Amino acid sequence: MSLIDESAQTINITFSLPPDFNAPLDGNNETVVDVQRVNPxxxxxxxxWRHPSIVGGQWNFRFPHRHSDISVxxxxxxxxxxxxxxxLLEQAHFVIVHQAPHRQTLHLSPIGYLYVEVQEPKMIPPEQAITISLHENESPDVELARVSHDEETATSFYLKYDPEHVVPGKRYALTGIENRYHQRLSVFPEDVELVPATRAPRSRLSGMINQWLNEPLRLLTDSLSKIR
Structure with missing residues (x-):
């Protein structure tokens, strides 16, 4: 395990959106990206990184990597x-770098689209090999979407759903079934919030101002111990 290198190396990430997703061009737009190094x-x-417009399609993003001979x-x-x-859906994407240079594509999920990755099926007929169901966590029979895929297309794809039928802030589950033997398959993500509960972001300053405005006024005669 080595110490931090003097010269930073670069990690190259390609962000990818569904081909039929059209980002709005009017109004007030912004793209925000945060990168964190995580360990136990x-x-x-x-x-x-903040950009005063929406970046659509496929686009490249870079950030520094200052380690060698260590997985980050x-x-x-x-x-x-x-x-x-x-x-976009509120999701965290994880990138594990064993050695730089490193390139990776991250598939983003706009509201109404969910990028799904399925355990690769084996020894099953190619026609309608897998059924993927997007449903309520507590009630698998209450489905938002159901699709069947063959062995070649079942490993990763975009699953469309109607956001109007989704409860904001509620988490929904994904289930994958192999149709021949009816065995469960590993599906990612296992559960996801399809529509954010709070749609409008707030800065830290605006949150403090709103909190201050919502608090009851304090009289100058209040004791100092009550003032925080």
Whole structure:
């Protein structure tokens, strides 16, 4: 295990959106990316990036990697805002770097689209090999979407759902079934919040101001012990 190198190496990430997703061009737009290095002991901020427009399609993003001969785990969160409303599901993407240079594609999930990864099926017929169900956590019979895929397309794809039928802030589950033997398959993500509970982001300053405005006024005669 080596110490931090003097010269930073670069990790190259390609963010990918669904081909038929069209980001709005009007209004107030913003792209925000945060990169953190995570380990069992602590989390370290690596990069915070803001761009005053929405970046669509496939685009490249880079951040420094200052280690060698050691595996490092990074957590990447990204959000697209249109008129202060989030357009992406709130998900953390993890990148494990064993050696630089490192390149990786991260598939983003806009609201209404969910990028799904399925355990690769084996020894099953190619036609409708897997059924994927997006449903309520407590009630698997209450489905939002159901699709069947063959062996070639079942490993990763975008699953569409109607956000109007989703309860904001509620988490939903994914289930994968192999159709021949009806065995469960590993599906990622296992559960996900399909529509954020709070749609509008707030800065730390605006949150403090709103909290101050909502608190009852204190009289000057209050004791100092009550003032915090």
């Amino acid at each position: 002991r602590q989390t370290t901020n690596i990069k915070h 785990k990074y957590r990447i969160t990204i959000q697209l805002f249109h008129n202060r409303q989030p357009l």
